[in-house]
Amino acid sequence: MDRILIIEDDPETAAAVRAEAEALGCQTDHCDTLDAGVAAATSAPYKVIVLDRMLPGGDGVDAMARLRAGGSTALILILSALGRAANRVEGLEKGADDYLPKPFEPEELRARLRALLRRGTIQVLDNDLLAFGDLEIRMKARTVHVKRAHVAVSPKEFELITYFARNAGQIVTRMQLLENVWNLHFDPGTNVVDVHVGRLRRKLEEAGSQAIQTARGEGYIFAPLPAPA
Amino acid sequence: MTARPIAARATLRLAALMALAVTVLSLGAMALQYRLVETRLMTAQRSLLTADLDGLAALYDQRRIIALRQAIDYRATAATGDEMLLLMDRNGTTLAGTRPDWPADLAPAGEGFTSDNAITFTEGSTRWLAVARTLPGGFPLLVARSLAPVDDTLAALRRGMLGLLGALLVAGGLVGGLAARSVMARINRINDLADRVAEGQLDARLPGARSDDEFGLLETHVHAMLDRIQNLNRATHRLSDTIAHELRTPLNRMLQKLAKIEGQDDLTADLKAEMRQAIRMFDSLLDISRAEADQGTGGGLVPVDLSTVATEVWDLYEPLAEDKGLITEMRTIPGLTILGDRNLIAQVLSNLLDNAIKYCAPGDSLTLTLTPDSDRILMRVADTGPGLPDDLKAEAFDRFTRAERDRATPGHGLGLALVRAIAARHGARLTLPPTEKGFALEIRWPRLQQSD
Numbered sequence: 001m002d003r004i005l006i007i008e009d010d011p012e013t014a015a016a017v018r019a020e021a022e023a024l025g026c027q028t029d030h031c032d033t034l035d036a037g038v039a040a041a042t043s044a045p046y047k048v049i050v051l052d053r054m055l056p057g058g059d060g061v062d063a064m065a066r067l068r069a070g071g072s073t074a075l076i077l078i079l080s081a082l083g084r085a086a087n088r089v090e091g092l093e094k095g096a097d098d099y100l101p102k103p104f105e106p107e108e109l110r111a112r113l114r115a116l117l118r119r120g121t122i123q124v125l126d127n128d129l130l131a132f133g134d135l136e137i138r139m140k141a142r143t144v145h146v147k148r149a150h151v152a153v154s155p156k157e158f159e160l161i162t163y164f165a166r167n168a169g170q171i172v173t174r175m176q177l178l179e180n181v182w183n184l185h186f187d188p189g190t191n192v193v194d195v196h197v198g199r200l201r202r203k204l205e206e207a208g209s210q211a212i213q214t215a216r217g218e219g220y221i222f223a224p225l226p227a228p229a
Numbered sequence: 230m231t232a233r234p235i236a237a238r239a240t241l242r243l244a245a246l247m248a249l250a251v252t253v254l255s256l257g258a259m260a261l262q263y264r265l266v267e268t269r270l271m272t273a274q275r276s277l278l279t280a281d282l283d284g285l286a287a288l289y290d291q292r293r294i295i296a297l298r299q300a301i302d303y304r305a306t307a308a309t310g311d312e313m314l315l316l317m318d319r320n321g322t323t324l325a326g327t328r329p330d331w332p333a334d335l336a337p338a339g340e341g342f343t344s345d346n347a348i349t350f351t352e353g354s355t356r357w358l359a360v361a362r363t364l365p366g367g368f369p370l371l372v373a374r375s376l377a378p379v380d381d382t383l384a385a386l387r388r389g390m391l392g393l394l395g396a397l398l399v400a401g402g403l404v405g406g407l408a409a410r411s412v413m414a415r416i417n418r419i420n421d422l423a424d425r426v427a428e429g430q431l432d433a434r435l436p437g438a439r440s441d442d443e444f445g446l447l448e449t450h451v452h453a454m455l456d457r458i459q460n461l462n463r464a465t466h467r468l469s470d471t472i473a474h475e476l477r478t479p480l481n482r483m484l485q486k487l488a489k490i491e492g493q494d495d496l497t498a499d500l501k502a503e504m505r506q507a508i509r510m511f512d513s514l515l516d517i518s519r520a521e522a523d524q525g526t527g528g529g530l531v532p533v534d535l536s537t538v539a540t541e542v543w544d545l546y547e548p549l550a551e552d553k554g555l556i557t558e559m560r561t562i563p564g565l566t567i568l569g570d571r572n573l574i575a576q577v578l579s580n581l582l583d584n585a586i587k588y589c590a591p592g593d594s595l596t597l598t599l600t601p602d603s604d605r606i607l608m609r610v611a612d613t614g615p616g617l618p619d620d621l622k623a624e625a626f627d628r629f630t631r632a633e634r635d636r637a638t639p640g641h642g643l644g645l646a647l648v649r650a651i652a653a654r655h656g657a658r659l660t661l662p663p664t665e666k667g668f669a670l671e672i673r674w675p676r677l678q679q680s681d
Binding site for chain 2: 010012013016054081082083084085086089101102103104105106154156182183184185186187188189190192195196199217
């Protein structure tokens, strides 16, 4: 069972994070000061640390170096009210594995946690050929085939489908797509991402693949294979 | 930077003035002394002449002309060159004297042996102090003392004074120059500090101890000011962080509670959208403040490929524009580089393209072009949409400016204000060129010249 450490001083937020983590089948611990958090992080093997920034005792971003120096190999998800693009880029540049601004939707946090928990457990991306039933992605040639027929995708759409493939079977949010495929860390206001996903999805559907599905209110899910009944 | 030579000139001018003032004062003192010495020496010569005349008068009293003639003969034989004696008879024949004839331009005046009305005359290169009389019976008598010792002494004095004057000027110039240099060195320290602060190093300070003088006091004052600015700056940053924390934490609780509401999906979706808008507006405000606070400082800017960023953001928005029926076009050449912040530049483009797509109608065109010139890169976003109302042009870039007709369109009136703040942060020039139809905005980014 994966262990998740929550370093968060707001009890309601901590409870919300705990609920999501436990829904994913993880065991959670909670610290409400930075020093207690750093001490806990280096005392047990956590898979993921959910780290707040403006904590009693200091800024979580500054504590990441201490966590690493203490021997923690946990993936760090920063969950902070400092949510402007500049804050997010700063956090990621200083070594965070993901950065989610408050306020966050529970689905968004769940998607991020799931992505982190899965990270490192999948090897398929080293292969040149990613095959999902009758949908094939050739990494080197940067081509997509459905039922052996070539589907013409733009370079961005290819990046999009590889990101989906990397998180196959999981819900992927619009914010994740914007951050990981477009490397943009601000909210553009309109859901520009939907248009791109819509185009890619139509191309796949025309070729006969229903791989991309909308997860209502949450984002998208790449499920090329029928869900196990 | 251009102010530096002027400052140096001011210091040098002050030093020169000081040297000159010292020299003029010394010159005055020396002139006074010169007059004093001259008067003393002349008085001494005059009393010698008086003594001569008194002696001759005593002889004349005893045996008249004969005694005078004997005495003059005697003294002429032992001539020292310092005195001039001449006695003639009424026919102009020399009876006795140190010289054979009467000097020209000198007429005998009065009788008797007083030294009053002594006159000076020049013969050859020597000046003489002379008394010329006609003794009873028509005997002209000349008694004179050479002024050569006086003139020699005064000449020596003048030479000495000239030398001293030269030495004073040289010393004054030297001391002034040295003083100016030391003053300049200390002022330059403070100027360099000011330059470093202007470049964004708010924590720059002068090393070493403060000296116990006016410069030390100036440095202390500058440091106190910098501390204050730095504290204010920190407080501003802390305040924006605190505002973010205090606003987003309760919003976060609301959102968590919203997620527990079931069965009213439309209402909760609306509420979430409202919250998202509020956060966007509030982030824009903080972004504007931060960009304005960082304006003019190069800190945090790195080389960014403007062509790539523009293409990426264009590619993100173009399908949206196409779906809305706009005619889109982007023109650029690859590899145009500026010193910048990729995310901020992307925000500028995102704001501009989003605005254009929001306000244009199907059939309108939307273009983004990047054209380089020697030291700037011109970024132009233009559309043929409704454009800006004329009465709005002046304040288009102010915060919360929105046209009356756009009240129904979602937005908070911060987009262009953020665009302007980010452009200013990059030292870019922003203009709204006139267009026949629609809206156009041009940003001239300072181009980064590739060194390799």
